[in-house]
Amino acid sequence: MSNVQYQESTMKGRVGEDISATNNADAIGKMTVQQLKSKLRSIGGPTKGSKQDLICAFKQFFAEEIDDPRAVVEDEKSIEVNQADVEKSSKRKAKSRSVEEHAEVTTTESVDKRVKRRAKQATDISITVTSEVKTETKKGSRSLIVSEDIETKVDISEHQVEPWTVLAHKKPQKDWIAYNPKVMREPPLSRDIKHVKLMSWNESTMKGRVGEDISATNNADAIGKMTVQQLKSKLRSIGGPTKGSKQDLICAFKQFFAEEIDDPRAVVEDEKSIEVNQADVEKSSKRKAKSRSVEEHAEVTTTESVDKRVKRRAKQATDISITVTSEVKTETKKGSRSLIVSEDIETKVDISEHQVEPWTVLAHKKPQKDWIAYNPKVMREPPLSRDIKHVKLMSWNVNGLRALLKLESFSALELAEREDFDVLCLQETKLQEKDVEAIKERLLEGYDNSFWTCSVSKLGYSGTAIISRIPPLSVKYGLGISDHDSEGRLVTTEFESFYLISGYVPNSGDGLKRLSYRITEWDPSLSNYIKELEKSKPVILTGDLNCAHEEIDIFNPAGNKRSAGFTIEERNSFEENFLNKGFVDTFRKRHPNVVGYTYWGFRHGGRKTNKGWRLDYFLVSESIADNVHDSYILPDVTGSDHCPIGLVLKL
Numbered sequence: 001m002s003n004v005q006y007q008e009s010t011m012k013g014r015v016g017e018d019i020s021a022t023n024n025a026d027a028i029g030k031m032t033v034q035q036l037k038s039k040l041r042s043i044g045g046p047t048k049g050s051k052q053d054l055i056c057a058f059k060q061f062f063a064e065e066i067d068d069p070r071a072v073v074e075d076e077k078s079i080e081v082n083q084a085d086v087e088k089s090s091k092r093k094a095k096s097r098s099v100e101e102h103a104e105v106t107t108t109e110s111v112d113k114r115v116k117r118r119a120k121q122a123t124d125i126s127i128t129v130t131s132e133v134k135t136e137t138k139k140g141s142r143s144l145i146v147s148e149d150i151e152t153k154v155d156i157s158e159h160q161v162e163p164w165t166v167l168a169h170k171k172p173q174k175d176w177i178a179y180n181p182k183v184m185r186e187p188p189l190s191r192d193i194k195h196v197k198l199m200s201w202n203e204s205t206m207k208g209r210v211g212e213d214i215s216a217t218n219n220a221d222a223i224g225k226m227t228v229q230q231l232k233s234k235l236r237s238i239g240g241p242t243k244g245s246k247q248d249l250i251c252a253f254k255q256f257f258a259e260e261i262d263d264p265r266a267v268v269e270d271e272k273s274i275e276v277n278q279a280d281v282e283k284s285s286k287r288k289a290k291s292r293s294v295e296e297h298a299e300v301t302t303t304e305s306v307d308k309r310v311k312r313r314a315k316q317a318t319d320i321s322i323t324v325t326s327e328v329k330t331e332t333k334k335g336s337r338s339l340i341v342s343e344d345i346e347t348k349v350d351i352s353e354h355q356v357e358p359w360t361v362l363a364h365k366k367p368q369k370d371w372i373a374y375n376p377k378v379m380r381e382p383p384l385s386r387d388i389k390h391v392k393l394m395s396w397n398v399n400g401l402r403a404l405l406k407l408e409s410f411s412a413l414e415l416a417e418r419e420d421f422d423v424l425c426l427q428e429t430k431l432q433e434k435d436v437e438a439i440k441e442r443l444l445e446g447y448d449n450s451f452w453t454c455s456v457s458k459l460g461y462s463g464t465a466i467i468s469r470i471p472p473l474s475v476k477y478g479l480g481i482s483d484h485d486s487e488g489r490l491v492t493t494e495f496e497s498f499y500l501i502s503g504y505v506p507n508s509g510d511g512l513k514r515l516s517y518r519i520t521e522w523d524p525s526l527s528n529y530i531k532e533l534e535k536s537k538p539v540i541l542t543g544d545l546n547c548a549h550e551e552i553d554i555f556n557p558a559g560n561k562r563s564a565g566f567t568i569e570e571r572n573s574f575e576e577n578f579l580n581k582g583f584v585d586t587f588r589k590r591h592p593n594v595v596g597y598t599y600w601g602f603r604h605g606g607r608k609t610n611k612g613w614r615l616d617y618f619l620v621s622e623s624i625a626d627n628v629h630d631s632y633i634l635p636d637v638t639g640s641d642h643c644p645i646g647l648v649l650k651l
Contacts, residue, residue: 028058046175057175059183060165223250241370244593251591254378359635363610364595365556373610374596374633381630381648389651390629391470391495395425395502395542395616397599397642401439401463402431410639416444419634419646422470425491425502427544429454429463443467451493453477457486464491464502464543472500479529484522492533497651498624499533503543508564515564518546519573527577534582538621540649541583544599544642545617547574549585552595553614555606565615583619586631586647596633599642607638618647627651 031039036054037047046057167178189195226234231249232242240252362373384390398404405412429452431439436452443450446469455462466475472493478485489504506522508515530539548566551557560566579585587596597612606612618631629648637643 028055046177048175056184057177060177060180223253241372241593243370247590248593251379251594252372255372255375357636358608358610359596359633361610362595363555363612364552365558366551367595368552368593370593371552371595372593374591374594374635376632376634376636379591379594380632384629384648384650391423391649391651392419392421393423393425393500393540393542393618393647393649394419394421394644395427395618395646396637396644397427397504397544397616397640399428399430399640399642401426401429402435404639405439405442407639412444415637415644416447419644421646423466423468423493423500425500425542426465426467427463427502427504429465430460431463432459451475451477451491453488453491455486455488462487462489462504464488464504466491466493466500466502468493470495479525481525484525490526494537498537498621498649499530499539501530501539501541501543503541503545505544505546507546508567508570510564512562512564512567515567515569519569523573523577527581530583531581534621538624539583540621540624540647541578541619542617542645542647544615545574545619546615547571548613548615549574549579549588552593553597555597555611555613565613578619582622584622584625586618586620586625586628587614587633587645589625590628590631597635598633598645602641607641616642616645618645620647620649624649 028036033051033054036051036058040047040054040057040061043061045061047054049057162180165178165180165182167176169176223231228246228249231246231253235242235249235252240255242249244252357375360373360375360377362371364371404410424447431452431454433454433456436454439452440450447467448469449471450465450467451472452465453463466472472495474494476492476494477488478490487506489506491502493500503526505526506514506518508518526541530541533539546565547570548554548560549571554560554566557566561568564570596614597610598614598616600606600610600612604611620628627650629650630646631648632646634644634646
């Protein structure tokens, strides 16, 4: 016979009527203030405040009893003790102590409720209930009582703690209670009652979010309609930059939301996004337990606790994985003795689907306060409709066209289908004239107009080209100056409303050997050439201009002051010969505070860490600068140490 005894003093006392805070709210609402105070007094609750406060306190008591796993554990009715196991164990022990005479065995069980409570929001929450089993064996007038503890595991994962329902305060007053929205929120108003519902949200861990219905990813129109002052106010509230044009503010606003969504560090730190392979862990722990088996029958209990000690330093690598260390405890019992062996098992979890896009991380040695990283996902303008006449241009220093076309990872067809460009300008093709015809045969369908110039003074060096599906009115190669035209650095095509030049400006070289030639001969000659063309129609100069104009255009400005492409002489020449003569840097005009690079050296793996330079440009005549719909960078396109850039121009 099994007799189970329970004591409810640990539960603050229950109200013994048929009133339940979770399923009979009407009955509570009909009680008078005195009745409510009487009930609350009987359960040790607060008795001060209005009737509504007393009702909330009453509901709160029952909510804690139902929702708080600690209360569930202490409630004897919620602990499903496996009585069959207890009885089976006590019979087995009584049998081992049996005597020859008939004996009456009475088993008295008292549940101690010594509970391990530290669940701490783990994925699987379990408690251990220790039952004290007393076995009494009678023989005549003598009796033998043997007392033993039996542990029973109870899973309470469905009763996880909601921490806000527990009163947390250093010095709480007697009548204070914790807020529980499940029982304290008012029922919703019916639709025939006119009302408005407001919400506010300040997520301090996310730099603050704007708590209205504006979403940077799916409601661009709402952001675009905001005034400059409204945008600055919103950006100030989230700790963003507040300088620049309206377009810069919109980009900064979108950038904030993109970081919140795309940032893999947040994904890594969210335990719900870590899919631990539990099957592998269990299989490993069983294997270890088997190797420690003893000759006698042994009871093996394996308790697994996942520590989630995660290696978080992904460092923007191509393949990102984390290691979850699981602490596996194997307990082997032999008679009254037990051996517990604790070991760590590491499980690798691949999170490559949450790869870091390094160009979305601000990378600069000395960034200014209002600078932000370039993110084409949110900073590119939406495509123009077909009824708006426009042209889409692209430029790319391919660093060897034949090598690029051999790469399995590169597909010219995919790039063309994705970007749908009208004209593609190439630099540093490194082709010889004998290679051009074979390359032309491999051109994509529809791009039937291509124009190539190659270096003749040094074979397999430099070289530029223009590939177009729009037939040009005329084509010209070089500057018309023999001293400058032997390296194949310039192709000019004339279209109906503009000239387009694909240029590859000479690098000043190691030791700045060609710096003087660059700033005293080449730059002035090119400037004079495009100003002459501009007399008849606007000019677009694109390509690798081999100059990072400002400190925002290079990752490490201080360390490269005497490096080719960032010397003060080259930067001044760029400004004097192009910008001061009426040509506009389209990317910088649209994104004055944005750090975006187009070149990363192969030598130090700069692309993975976004330690780059902005050397590629679309410069346009000032007369058409306002017609630029978008000027953008495609940092995700690989195959060269440069990436493509693009320009969308309304005609």
